[in-house]
Amino acid sequence: MPGVYSIESRSLTRTFKSKGEVVEALKEVDLSVRQGELFGLLGPNGAGKTTLIKIFTTLLLPTSGYAKVAGHDVAKEVKQIRPIINMVTGGEHSGYGLLTVRENLWMFSQFYGIPGKVAKERIDSLIDRMRITHLADRKIRTLSTGERQRVNIIRAFMTGPKIVFLDEPTLGLDVETSRLIRRYVKEWLEQDGERTVLLTTHYMMEADELCDRIAIINDGEIVALGTPRELKKRIQDETAIGMEISPEIDLGWLDGTKGVMGYSAKEEGGMLSARVVMEDDSAVSDVLSGVTARGGRIISFYKDEPTLEDVFVKLTGRGLE
Amino acid sequence: MSLKSSMWLQYQIDANWTRPLVFVVYNILRPVGAALLLVAMFYVVTGGYMGGGSLAYLYVGNAFFMLIAQTLFFVGWVVHDDREHYQVLKYLYISPMSYFKYLIGRTAMRFLLSGFALMVLIVLGYLLRIPYRIDWLLLVAVFLVGWAFIVGAGLLLSGINMLTARHGGAVGEALAGIFYLLSGAIFPLSILPQWVRGFSLALPSTYWFSLVRRAVLGAESEEVMAQFTTLQVVLYPMAISMVLLGLSYLSFLGVDHLTRKKGMLDMTTTY
Ligand SMILES: Nc1ncnc2c1ncn2[C@@H]1O[C@H](COP(=O)(O)OP(=O)(O)O)[C@@H](O)[C@H]1O
Numbered sequence: 001m002p003g004v005y006s007i008e009s010r011s012l013t014r015t016f017k018s019k020g021e022v023v024e025a026l027k028e029v030d031l032s033v034r035q036g037e038l039f040g041l042l043g044p045n046g047a048g049k050t051t052l053i054k055i056f057t058t059l060l061l062p063t064s065g066y067a068k069v070a071g072h073d074v075a076k077e078v079k080q081i082r083p084i085i086n087m088v089t090g091g092e093h094s095g096y097g098l099l100t101v102r103e104n105l106w107m108f109s110q111f112y113g114i115p116g117k118v119a120k121e122r123i124d125s126l127i128d129r130m131r132i133t134h135l136a137d138r139k140i141r142t143l144s145t146g147e148r149q150r151v152n153i154i155r156a157f158m159t160g161p162k163i164v165f166l167d168e169p170t171l172g173l174d175v176e177t178s179r180l181i182r183r184y185v186k187e188w189l190e191q192d193g194e195r196t197v198l199l200t201t202h203y204m205m206e207a208d209e210l211c212d213r214i215a216i217i218n219d220g221e222i223v224a225l226g227t228p229r230e231l232k233k234r235i236q237d238e239t240a241i242g243m244e245i246s247p248e249i250d251l252g253w254l255d256g257t258k259g260v261m262g263y264s265a266k267e268e269g270g271m272l273s274a275r276v277v278m279e280d281d282s283a284v285s286d287v288l289s290g291v292t293a294r295g296g297r298i299i300s301f302y303k304d305e306p307t308l309e310d311v312f313v314k315l316t317g318r319g320l321e
Numbered sequence: 322m323s324l325k326s327s328m329w330l331q332y333q334i335d336a337n338w339t340r341p342l343v344f345v346v347y348n349i350l351r352p353v354g355a356a357l358l359l360v361a362m363f364y365v366v367t368g369g370y371m372g373g374g375s376l377a378y379l380y381v382g383n384a385f386f387m388l389i390a391q392t393l394f395f396v397g398w399v400v401h402d403d404r405e406h407y408q409v410l411k412y413l414y415i416s417p418m419s420y421f422k423y424l425i426g427r428t429a430m431r432f433l434l435s436g437f438a439l440m441v442l443i444v445l446g447y448l449l450r451i452p453y454r455i456d457w458l459l460l461v462a463v464f465l466v467g468w469a470f471i472v473g474a475g476l477l478l479s480g481i482n483m484l485t486a487r488h489g490g491a492v493g494e495a496l497a498g499i500f501y502l503l504s505g506a507i508f509p510l511s512i513l514p515q516w517v518r519g520f521s522l523a524l525p526s527t528y529w530f531s532l533v534r535r536a537v538l539g540a541e542s543e544e545v546m547a548q549f550t551t552l553q554v555v556l557y558p559m560a561i562s563m564v565l566l567g568l569s570y571l572s573f574l575g576v577d578h579l580t581r582k583k584g585m586l587d588m589t590t591t592y
Pocket residue numbers: 016017018023024025043044045046047048049050051052583584
């Protein structure tokens with residue numbers, strides 16, 4: 001449909017009440033995803049990604065504002081939306097464990113009213129594409145996490161959706177399965193210009209590599225939006241450095257250091273791998289001497305291309321993980 | 322399509338021939354054990370004094386209770402399992418099929434499969450010399466009315482379970498327990514206290530058990546229920562079941578809205 005966004009929201013707000021406290025999971029979110037796009041939502045845990053996906057997939061109602069899928073309002077036009085969408089969530093073990101892979105998929109195909117012969121063909125071809133032909137007659141509960149997620153992917157794509165929602169689809173998966181899924185999603189999208197994907201992730205590499213456009217989401221708000229390249233341009237004037245520090249030290253003091261905009265740090269093989277974003281080069285020496293002064297030894301230090309995570313750090317003062 | 326598939330699913334889950342032991346335990350050993358225990362208790366308590374009529378009453382009531390118990394136990398857990406154990410509830414929910422229909426399918430198949438345990442108990446009854454006088458037409462009515470009742474009650478229960486994370490199974494079991502004790506399944510209404518009897522007479526299951534005795538034993542021996550005609554014990558529970566079905570559908574629409582409003586479709590129990 002010309003002039004209609006595949007996925008759209010305006011002033012979309014969602015609050016939860018839990019234990020007397022009100023949590024604003026989404027705050028006035030405006031989003032417009034065009035047909036044919038692979039659109040990414042990049043943000044840390046608790047940013048509101050899943051909440052947004054649930055609203056678009058008709059599982060959750062907005063508190064205020066609206067959300068539309070293919071021009072249909074998620075609150076009122078569920079019947080028009082459900083046949084043309086599907087969804088995959090990562091980090092879970094879904095499926096009837098006592099049915100085989102093929103039985104599980106067959107059953108879901110019937111819930112979508114797909115004619116038997118068509119369903120069989122699609123299931124076989126996707127089982128092949130996801131490289132689990134040897135597992136087709138195994139019970140789901142005997143599969144590994146990665147194998148189960150491949151089945152989950154088939155479940156979503158076999159129903160012939162126009163719009164697919166992927167909520168951290170590669171969360172906790174092995175490298176090979178992640179790569180297979182990413183490649184398939186991209187390929188699926190390219191096969192037909194009327195298809196659209198909304199993907200959430202907190203892996204910046206995934207967003208960078210896969211998405212046409214990305215919205216960076218933090219604390220229920222979209223803080224930046226653009227192509228990966230555009231987003232990375234946003235820290236052209238700043239300085240981002242990476243370093244590995246041993247032993248691990250607390251980097252909390254960086255927050256108060258002049259010229260430092262933010263940092264991210266994660267433990268990697270007994271070392272601390274950190275990235276620091278600064279207004280310009282002038283703060284670099286303060287940062288390095290600060291680390292040494294606190295008993296940290298700098299194993300390696302590099303200044304390279306800015307990453308999407310650096311953009312996130314600049315915008316929010318913290319890392320994605 | 323979704324009806325057929327959900328029935329098939331339930332069949333796969335319940336009549337799991339790859340684990341015949343589980344099937345045998347649940348569908349033969351457990352019901353038979355429970356029935357024999359009941360018969361033994363009957364002899365201990367009455368010293369065999371009360372005569373075959375009471376034994377037949379109790380035995381048949383207990384056997385047919387199997388249909389209600391097994392189905393309600395199951396229904397108590399189905400939403401919970403879909404949501405938390407299989408983690409498929411959200412995927413079922415976003416599909417174009419109606420989850421309501423899916424539940425009808427699964428509940429209906431569970432009911433049918435409970436017929437297996439019932440059959441085993443009926444055969445065992447022959448060995449125990451239960452004086453069967455089966456009216457086949459009424460027996461058909463027993464199944465039709467029972468089916469409508471269980472599906473209606475079960476769906477209502479499922480609706481409640483969509484809104485609560487825990488104890489869904491317990492609610493089903495409690496409900497089944499109430500039917501067991503208060504519907505004249507094994508305790509005749511005439512021995513229940515007066516105030517309980519009023520409550521019993523409001524339960525459609527009470528009439529259904531009366532229908533069961535008429536269909537299987539040839540007549541109603543229980544004096545309170547004998548006042549009702551056979552047509553009455555068919556029509557009353559049937560009418561209530563239709564109301565239950567309608568109510569469960571309406572409540573589903575409300576529940577659907579509420580779960581989407583509150584975000585309960587993939588909620589997990591955190592004890
Ligand atoms: N059902 C719920 N009840 C209460 N709070 C919730 C519920 N679902 C999500 N939240 C809160 O909303 C915020 C966003 O959560 P979520 O959308 O799951 O984030 P993400 O998927 O980006 O990690 C978090 O603070 C989370 O605790």
